[in-house]
Amino acid sequence: MSTTSLPPAKRVGMVSLGCPKALVDSERILTRLRADGYAMSPDYAGADVVLVNTCGFLDSAKEESLAAIGEAIAENGRVIVTGCMGEEADAIRAAHPQVLAVTGAHQYEQVVDAVHTHAPPSQGPFVDLIPQPGALKQRSDSADNALTQRSDSADNALTQRSDSADNMIKLTPRHYSYLKISEGCNHSCAFCIIPQLRGKLASRRIDAVLREAEKLVAAGTKELLVISQDTSAYGVDTRHETREWKGRNPRAHMTDLARELGQLRTAEGTAPWVRMHYVYPYPHVSDVIPLMAQGLLTPYLDIPFQHASPSVLRAMRRPANEAKVLERLKEWRAICPELTIRSSFVVGFPGETEEDFQYLLDWLEEAQLDRVGAFRFEPVEGARANALPDPVPEALKEERYARLMAVTERISAAKLAAKVGHTVPVIIDEVGEPDEDGDIGATGRSQADAPEIDGAVFLRNVPADLIAGDIVQVEVEDADAHDLFGVIT
Secondary structure (H helix, E strand, O other): OOOOOOOOEEEEEEEOOOOOHHHHHHHHHHHHHHOOOEEEEOOOOOOOOOEEEOOOOOOOOOOOOOHHHHHHHHHHOOEEEHHHHHHHHHHHHOOOOOOOOOOOOHHHHHHHHHHHOOOOOOOOOOOOOOOOOOOHHHHOOOOOOOOOOOOOOOOOOOEEEOOHHHOOOOOOOEEEEEEEOOOOOOOOOOOHHHHHHHHHOEEEEHHHHHHHHHHHHHOOEEEEEEEEEOOOOOHHHHOOOOEOOEEEOOOOOOHHHHHHHHHOOOOOOOEEEEEOOOOOOOOHHHHHHHHHHHOOOOEEOOOOEEEEOOOHEEEEEHOHHHHHHHHHHHHHHOOOOOOOEEEEEEEEOOOOOOOHHHHHHHHHHHHHHEEEEEEOOOOOOOOHHOOOOOOOHHHHHHHHHHHHHHHHHHHHHHHHHOOOEEEEEEEEEEOOOOOOOOOOOOOEOOOOOOOOOOOOEOOOOOOOOOOOOEEEEEEEEEEEEOOOEEHHH
């Protein structure tokens, strides 16, 4: 008896660069492609086509993106480019004319169409249950398409990753997930081109966000990281519309979202960690601090202050309210003493004087932020800051960067040293192999540590049955400027 061989699934490789928001975009694209019958390739050699999701925020990021495209072309030869740098298609094609297609940020449907064109999905009566080839392109030519037009239909498979948590493709470990609540930004910061790349603020429906969060937690997520370009502005574009959710009518608003996320429970009946990232210090942020004190949210805020000098903030086209921010920090810590504040700052912005920089250092001494990152100012094509007078010399940027990091490292070291002897909850990221004495080590993070950007907690002599995603109580035995060291109690 003759048998029919099913055609092998076409395989797609992915190189994802840039921020967590871009990582979520990559997850959505791959989830859609898998639903269309594609398989994923872990390497260049096994891929029928390679997607490179680029970053275009800084010139250095663009250089990294072009290098990644070049590597993919050299290793595979069939490359489709998407992401923020995709807005500069001419520059990409000038450097790499071999690319098959170029699409911009969050243009999911165009990416999928490009893959269908250059690596058509396997077809046949035993595989495809819909007409081919036109149907794939007809997923929607409508201007109401949920992805290209950011429509109200937040249940679209790409916006939602999938209708089933089991069908989601995740590029993070199983125990933590990024939850993107909006796209774009309404700010016009002089150093930034995000609105040009990703458009104005477009918030997702709150019921859609909560549905995704619920499914992620049901699928094993122990830590949700809420991300956007401006989490505090969530829902401004929709006038904070309400949606029905489990008998309640929460608004598309940061505080309502935080309160609802605080009601989620894992399969074990515990509350997942919920971190709020990219939070601007608007007055209503104070409303989420009591939720942290109650244990409904992780006591952690990521606030991009960028600078403290009023003159530099004005030149950056950002609110110059550094004094009020210091007052708010004191108020927040009085309500929730465990609160961790992380931020990032730009040094060497055009026109930054020594007086401006010293003002920033003095502000940091008073603010006593827990986690700090810093960036040397880079001109970005299309940014207003490029036209500002009095650029800071590169050598002076480096000097100021080193001085700022020395101050923040000293503050961090003192804060971490104060935790020695205390017991803190730690989520496990990785468990090592036994050493020659049979001892097993592990790496995790405290509630003060977001993945990839903050410190770690290194554990000795952990139980053999410990796995990634476990949340354990750890006695802190030692600390350095960035990390903690301890043992499970």
